[in-house]
Amino acid sequence: MTVGMSFVGLLMMGLPISLTLAVLALIYIVVSGNLVLLQSYPQQMFGGLESYGMLALPLFILLGEFMNAGGIGRRLMAFAMALLGPLRGGLAYVNLGANMMMASILGSTVAQITIMSRLAVPEMEKAGYPKDVSVAITAAGGLLAPIIPPSMMFIIFGVIAQVPIGDMFIAGILPGILIFVAFCGLIGWQAHRYDFPRSPRMSMQERIRAVVDAIPAALIPASIIVSILGGLATPTEAATIASLLAIMIGMFVYREMTAADIWPALVSAARGAAVVLFLIAAAQVFSWVITFENLPAKVAAYMQGLTDSPIIFLLLLNVLLLGLGMITDPIPAIILVVPVFLPVATDVYGIDPIHFGVVLCLNLTLGLVTPPVGTGLFTASLLSGVRAERIALLLAPFLIVAFAVILLIVFRPELTLALVRWF
Incomplete structure (x- = not known):
């Protein structure tokens, strides 16, 4: 009880979640x-960072910095334009397609919205789309x-x-593909209902040039996916x-990046990674406290009293996660939820931890663009000058579609596990 009251009090005082x-x-x-x-306190904190997998986090942040400096994002945008531009509402599809390609490199919503707000929004405004x-x-x-x-959420x-x-x-x-396809379907409906403009047709020579120019940029996500899937x-x-x-593509192919x-990029990546890594170190100590409080066992007993069905458990968890995602960022939420609910999901309900993790991360992702916290929502508002309330209203159909996909994944675990078992 004291720990719980202290937690609420410290947050209300404005203390960062890591501290x-x-x-x-x-x-x-x-x-x-x-x-x-107290003698184990430092050991527990540093123990939270003693993971080889944790090295991936700062390295992927660094990759995003190098990609931004090398002009790779602009080439991916042109590539998406060559493929999707001629459709009604073509730039909206281009925006979404470029976002998907950028997602395979950046892994950060805030970084992605920042880059795409500079690349896509001005072009859509010029073409006649409402800002x-x-x-x-x-x-x-x-x-x-x-x-x-x-x-980044999967790494953590x-x-x-x-x-x-x-x-x-x-x-x-x-x-990810399901949500992308669902969003494309929603944009297609909106394009005809609101009469989105068509983009100017590109000549075959312009399309070929855009595709060829984007091939080096496409090697980056391809190298990640192929090397991991291929073992x-x-x-x-x-x-x-x-x-x-x-680095090589930015310096020697596109020549937009220099040694300077x-x-x-290293400094920026180090600063970004330090914030997340300290949060994870503090979370290790917090998990230690949860273990001593025997909280997972108490939650398991309570949930068993409510339902014996894994599906009902996941649906109840969805409601909790949606509420939690609205008031805190996803990474702290993962740190708070996983030590408590993962043992319950795996030991009591027999849910695969990978399926549980995907459902958890998908739910918390929605909180990135929902008030009152919504880091991605307020980033978009700050960069564009459009009120956050207006953006949130226009985002509502996308959130509904995304939640429908989450429910589909809850009822069909094979959508998350099939590829894992295959590879």
Whole structure:
């Protein structure tokens, strides 16, 4: 009870979630009277980072920095235009298609929305799309970043849950494609209902030029997916290979990146990774407290009293996660939820941990574009100048469609597990 009240109080005081988790462990030690546990406190905190898989996180962040500096995003946008541009509402499809390709490189919603707001929104405005609609489609495309591998959320879940990160990446492929196809269907309906403009037709020569120019950029996501699926590299090694490939393409193929750009990219990636890694270290200590409180066993007993059905358990968990995702960012939410509910899901209901992880991450992804926290929502609003409330309203159909896909995955676990078992 004291730990719970302290948690709420610290958050209300505005203390960052990472410091809140670290302080909670100290409060528990003092309240329980087991002061000898203070000797294990540093060990528990550093133990949270002693994972080879954790190296993938800063490396994928670094990959995004190199990609941005090398002009790769612009080439992927032109490639999507060559394939999807001639359709009614073509730029909306292009926006979504480019978002999917960027998701396979960045793995970060905020980074993706930031880049796509600069690339896609101005082009859609020039073509006659309302600005608020353009921003909403860009924000909706950002939902693909935590799903299409490499996903930062999958990396963090894999580390905390002790499941192979490569398997999580593979499990996210089909759900990501399903959400992309569902979004395309929604845009198709909106294009005819609201009479979206058609994009100017590109000549065959222009299309060929765009496709050829994008081939080096496409090698980056291809190298990640092929090396992991083929068993040639771990996610950490794949991130290293892709980062080196991004440097070579940016410097020697597109020639938009110089040696002077490498150091700022390293510094930016280090700062971004440090924030996440400290949060994970603090979470390890928090999980330690949860274990001593025997909270998973208490939650398991409570859930068993409610239902014996794994499906009902997942549906109830969906409601909890949607609410949690609205008030906190996904990474802290993963850290809070996984140590409590994963043992219940696997030991009591026999749910595969990979299926559980995909459902968990998909639910929390929706919170990225929903108020009152919605990091992706407010990023899009800040960059575009469109009110967050207006973007949220226009995003509602996309969120409904995404939630329908989540329900489909809940009832059909093979959508997440089939590729994992195949490979």
